[in-house]
Amino acid sequence: xxxxxxxxxxxxxxxxxxxxxxxxxxxxxxxxxxxxxxxxxxxxxxxxxxxxxxxxxxxxxxxxxxxxxxxxxxxxxxxxxxxxxxxxxxxxxxxxxxxxxxxxxxxxxxxxxxxxxxxxxxxxxxxxxxxxxxxxxxxxxxxxxxxxxxxxxxxxxxxxxxxxxxxxxxxxxxxxxxxxxxxxxxxxxxxxxxxxxxxxxxxxxxxxxxxxxxxxxxxxxxxxxxx
Amino acid sequence: xxxxxxxxxxxxxxxxxxxxxxxxxxxxxxxxxxxxxxxxxxxxxxxxxxxxxxxxxxxxxxxxxxxxxxxxxxxxxxxxxxxxxxxxxxxxxxxxxxxxxxxxxxxxxxxxxxxxxxxxxxxxxxxxxxxxxxxxxxxxxxxxxxxxxxxxxxxxxxxxxxxxxxxxxxxxxxxxxxxxxxxxxxxxxxxxxxxxxxxxxxxxxxxxxxxxxxxxxxxxxxxxxxx
DNA sequence: CTCAATTGTGACCAACAGTCACATTCTGAC
DNA sequence: GTCAGAATGTGACTGTTGGTCACAATTGAG
Numbered sequence: 467x468x469x470x471x472x473x474x475x476x477x478x479x480x481x482x483x484x485x486x487x488x489x490x491x492x493x494x495x496x497x498x499x500x501x502x503x504x505x506x507x508x509x510x511x512x513x514x515x516x517x518x519x520x521x522x523x524x525x526x527x528x529x530x531x532x533x534x535x536x537x538x539x540x541x542x543x544x545x546x547x548x549x550x551x552x553x554x555x556x557x558x559x560x561x562x563x564x565x566x567x568x569x570x571x572x573x574x575x576x577x578x579x580x581x582x583x584x585x586x587x588x589x590x591x592x593x594x595x596x597x598x599x600x601x602x603x604x605x606x607x608x609x610x611x612x613x614x615x616x617x618x619x620x621x622x623x624x625x626x627x628x629x630x631x632x633x634x635x636x637x638x639x640x641x642x643x644x645x646x647x648x649x650x651x652x653x654x655x656x657x658x659x660x661x662x663x664x665x666x667x668x669x670x671x672x673x674x675x676x677x678x679x680x681x682x683x684x685x686x687x688x689x690x691x692x693x
Numbered sequence: 694x695x696x697x698x699x700x701x702x703x704x705x706x707x708x709x710x711x712x713x714x715x716x717x718x719x720x721x722x723x724x725x726x727x728x729x730x731x732x733x734x735x736x737x738x739x740x741x742x743x744x745x746x747x748x749x750x751x752x753x754x755x756x757x758x759x760x761x762x763x764x765x766x767x768x769x770x771x772x773x774x775x776x777x778x779x780x781x782x783x784x785x786x787x788x789x790x791x792x793x794x795x796x797x798x799x800x801x802x803x804x805x806x807x808x809x810x811x812x813x814x815x816x817x818x819x820x821x822x823x824x825x826x827x828x829x830x831x832x833x834x835x836x837x838x839x840x841x842x843x844x845x846x847x848x849x850x851x852x853x854x855x856x857x858x859x860x861x862x863x864x865x866x867x868x869x870x871x872x873x874x875x876x877x878x879x880x881x882x883x884x885x886x887x888x889x890x891x892x893x894x895x896x897x898x899x900x901x902x903x904x905x906x907x908x909x910x911x912x913x914x915x916x917x918x919x920x
Numbered sequence: 921c922t923c924a925a926t927t928g929t930g931a932c933c934a935a936c937a938g939t940c941a942c943a944t945t946c947t948g949a950c
Numbered sequence: 951g952t953c954a955g956a957a958t959g960t961g962a963c964t965g966t967t968g969g970t971c972a973c974a975a976t977t978g979a980g
Contacts (some may be wrong), residue, residue: 486958487957487958490958490959506820511935511936511937512936512937512938513936513937521959521960522959522960522961523937523938523960523961524938524939524940524959524960524961524962525958525959525960527937527938527939528957528958528959528960532937532938533937533938590878590882590884591882592881592882592883592884593733636891637891637899640876640879640885640891640896640899640900640903641872641899641900641902641903641904641907643875643879644871644872644873644874644875644876644878644879644900644903645868645871645872645875645903645907646871646875647871647874647875647878647879648870648871648872648873648874648875648876648878649867649871649875651817651871651874651875651878652867652870652871652874654819655817655818655819656819657817657819658867664863664864664867669867672864672867672868673867673868673871675911675912676867676868676871676872676907676908676911677868677907679906679907679908679909679910679911679912680868680872680903680904680906680907680910681903681906682906682910683906683907683909683910684902684903684906685902685906713927714926714927717927717928738966738967738968739967739968739969740967740968748928748929749928749929749930750929750930750968750969751928751929751930751931751969751970751971752927752928752929754968754969754970755926755927755928755929759968759969760968760969
């Protein structure tokens with residue numbers, strides 16, 4: 467969970483002041499996470515975060531260049547924990563079970579941590595990344611690479627077994643990603659339970675089946691039936 | 694809002710002053726649409742819209758209760774035009790061709806009018822609807838009902854023909870909706886062309902295939918394989 | 921022409937992200 | 951111990967923007 471990227475030195479060896487500084491940084495993130503759990507996370511102000519963390523507003527900006535940098539940190543650590551969960555999935559079972567497990571694991575984590583999940587979604591916005599300092603940008607790219615590495619490996623197993631159509635990785639992944647993002651969007655907007663009269667669990671089950679059917683049922687080649 | 698006999702009276706029969714008022718309302722919407730076409734539509738200010746429409750800022754609020762009401766009006770008229778396009782699709786061709794046409798038509802329209810499309814997406818947010826006056830809320834509900842009516846009719850044809858699995862309408866639609874929303878989200882965030890090295894057209898083709906495969910390939914019944 | 925109602929206006933207000941000059945605390949050299 | 955200066959903390963302040971309001975201008979009926 468902690469970012470060990472900074473150096474080889476472990477936390478205990480740091481000067482006391484520096485440790486305090488890092489602890490305070492975590493305090494801010496924790497305070498932010500708590501507040502974002504409320505009704506409308508977008509309306510949480512930096513001043514509220516500062517009060518919750520029992521520090522001054524200016525101090526927040528000693529730790530984070532902007533409010534968005536706070537979002538970014540939360541999103542990154544959340545995605546780290548998702549990747550960790552992925553890597554605990556056994557790859558020896560049938561590949562469609564693996565895919566199903568990946569999908570369910572994702573939904574379960576996102577639904578168990580709505581605040582972090584929504585912020586992660588927000589951080590995917592293209593213009594969001596551009597406004598970040600290069601250090602955070604690099605962390606996002608790194609994370610993306612590791613996710614791709616993992617999922618491509620799983621897809622390759624399925625392709626070898628002839629269960630998943632042999633197509634470029636890109637083409638296999640985009641449908642899954644789009645459906646997952648869109649489904650979360652629907653849940654967060656209360657379109658589930660209201661628009662359609664489905665319960666959340668049923669909704670997730672149906673979406674999971676849809677994603678699997680879409681992946682396994684893709685034609686072997688991109689057809690040329692443009693309008 | 695007092696005596697609304699607008700229904701029977703055509704525009705030409707209205708008092709000059711009232712016509713002027715409506716024309717000005719359209720001016721504001723047009724100005725807004727123009728500005729939203731720029732780089733970051735969220736950053737367009739009410740003052741900019743007022744300047745573009747060559748009126749005072751206060752005047753904007755004589756026509757629209759809030760900035761969000763402007764968004765809502767744009768989203769509604771955009772969806773009306775989408776529904777119109779749907780109804781021009783011939784229902785006599787094979788049902789998978791009809792579904793494909795619906796999907797392509799949607800993508801084409803959304804990609805041809807990015808500003809309106811993004812605003813429509815924004816207006817789907819749950820908390821957005823709640824902040825609207827009841828008149829606009831009713832318009833959204835009405836629109837939603839007409840979309841469902843149309844798509845359910847198409848699905849029923851497919852079910853009768855045995856092409857689409859016999860499942861509740863809800864369950865058939867959610868996957869399509871989620872994938873479509875998510876795909877647009879990906880396009881707007883520059884994840885297409887960058888993250889995956891796909892061109893937009895190819896991306897839309899792949900997503901369309903995925904949606905069709907997901908719909909047609911759903912198991913006949915919701916399976917009980919919860920984790 | 922007169923007057924009341926409708927429509928237009930921009931100065932003004934509140935809220936909030938971000939800044940900065942200054943205060944406080946820590947560290948290490950002497 | 952103490953003192954300099956670096957690191958960290960702070961809240962008053964700024965700029966921006968969505969929304970309000972008291973007043974001005976225009977209209978049209980009598």
